[in-house]
Amino acid sequence: MSSIEELKHLQISLQDISDATNDFSDENCIGLGGFGQVYKGISEKYGTIAVKRLSRDLGEHSQGDREFKTEIALLSNYKHENIVSLLGYCDEDGEKILVYKYESQGSLDKHLKSADLTWTQRLNICLDAARGLKYLHHDVGAEHRTLHRDVKSANILLDENWNAKISDFGLSKKGPNVPDSFVSSNPCGTKGYICPEYETTGYLTPKSDVFSFGVVLFEVLCGRPAYAPVDDQPFYIWVQKSYKRKTLNSIIHSGLHEQINPASLHAFSTIAYQCLKNGEERPTMKEVVEQLQKALGDQMAPSEPRSDDFDALHQRQSRNRFDSTFSMHVVGIREYPLEGLFPT
Numbered sequence: 001m002s003s004i005e006e007l008k009h010l011q012i013s014l015q016d017i018s019d020a021t022n023d024f025s026d027e028n029c030i031g032l033g034g035f036g037q038v039y040k041g042i043s044e045k046y047g048t049i050a051v052k053r054l055s056r057d058l059g060e061h062s063q064g065d066r067e068f069k070t071e072i073a074l075l076s077n078y079k080h081e082n083i084v085s086l087l088g089y090c091d092e093d094g095e096k097i098l099v100y101k102y103e104s105q106g107s108l109d110k111h112l113k114s115a116d117l118t119w120t121q122r123l124n125i126c127l128d129a130a131r132g133l134k135y136l137h138h139d140v141g142a143e144h145r146t147l148h149r150d151v152k153s154a155n156i157l158l159d160e161n162w163n164a165k166i167s168d169f170g171l172s173k174k175g176p177n178v179p180d181s182f183v184s185s186n187p188c189g190t191k192g193y194i195c196p197e198y199e200t201t202g203y204l205t206p207k208s209d210v211f212s213f214g215v216v217l218f219e220v221l222c223g224r225p226a227y228a229p230v231d232d233q234p235f236y237i238w239v240q241k242s243y244k245r246k247t248l249n250s251i252i253h254s255g256l257h258e259q260i261n262p263a264s265l266h267a268f269s270t271i272a273y274q275c276l277k278n279g280e281e282r283p284t285m286k287e288v289v290e291q292l293q294k295a296l297g298d299q300m301a302p303s304e305p306r307s308d309d310f311d312a313l314h315q316r317q318s319r320n321r322f323d324s325t326f327s328m329h330v331v332g333i334r335e336y337p338l339e340g341l342f343p344t
């Protein structure tokens with residue numbers, strides 16, 4: 001883990017950020033999150049940027065301050081096409097600001113309902129995001145292995161070509177040899193996406209991210225956000241019931257009916273459903289990537305007939321469905337405090 005001293009080269013002056021955002025003008029404000037306001041800016045050096053300004057009332061040593069330091073420390077270590085790029089940061093005059101490459105299509109949650117976003121585009125977005133998470137869980141090397149802890153469609157950003165990138169690492173946990181399971185004392189995650197066992201036990205594992213990602217997959221399929229309950233029940237319970245009753249046809253985004261190849265829908269919904277199972281039974285992100293690749297391949301295959309009656313096909317295919325169980329090696333319950341990532 002880099003110390004803040006080693007990251008000095010990432011510093012951007014407050015003056016440069018202020019110039020780029022028209023002195024943080026309201027017209028430049030593009031969003032508001034838990035960290036504070038987000039502004040679009042144009043910088044001579046970096047081009048179009050997104051500027052996250054920590055709310056002053058979150059203050060020093062607050063959760064926001066910890067998230068600020070975690071985000072810088074983590075993102076400076078990651079280089080992957082499906083992970084958002086941190087260009088720099090500013091810690092000056094009591095301001096704490098993160099500067100990212102601007103992703104022109106914004107976050108995935110804003111596009112869920114869009115009739116213009118095709119099934120193939122949706123599949124590619126999910127596959128990109130899954131590759132980003134797979135990188136964090138498996139590919140980055142033991143030393144930098146990371147649980148994201150706040151996987152949701154608002155934290156998946158889209159560039160001008162609809163390539164997806166995982167963002168918002170502030171809540172992430174990492175450390176040398178992050179264990180497969182630990183108890184978190186910090187509040188984390190977002191309602192609608194948090195796995196049920198975390199709410200009751202406080203346990204976090206890579207499978208917690210997998211659960212949240214499964215929720216995102218169903219958001220993409222149904223074209224609605226998971227933070228809103230449906231029929232007085234959490235979104236994930238609603239989709240689980242529909243999957244089990246084989247009535248998915250009635251809950252998928254109406255604009256997708258005509259486009260989805262039934263085999264693709266089968267592969268996609270099956271892996272999404274597996275992600276929502278109990279911790280041990282959920283797939284790894286590696287397996288999620290493989291199944292999404294299959295869903296994309298099935299969609300591109302020209303010979304498959306389109307069918308409006310996916311549920312009938314699902315009933316036939318479900319006998320052969322992807323149903324392996326995945327074991328997880330639990331090495332113990334440990335706490336990785338975020339303090340200490342940086343010298344104080």
Ligand SMILES: Nc1ncnc2c1ncn2[C@@H]1O[C@H](COP(=O)(O)OP(=O)(O)OP(=O)(O)O)[C@@H](O)[C@H]1O
Nearest residue numbers: 031032033034035038050100101102103106107154
């Ligand atoms: N790099 C970026 N490029 C373009 N838009 C961005 C970028 N980063 C953030 N945004 C926009 O700003 C909004 C707010 O982002 P932010 O991450 O602060 O909040 P959030 O994701 O809604 O919630 P949380 O605080 O839990 O992450 C996003 O939904 C997105 O639309």
Ligand SMILES: [Mg+2]
Nearest residue numbers: 033154155168
């Ligand atoms: Mg966010």
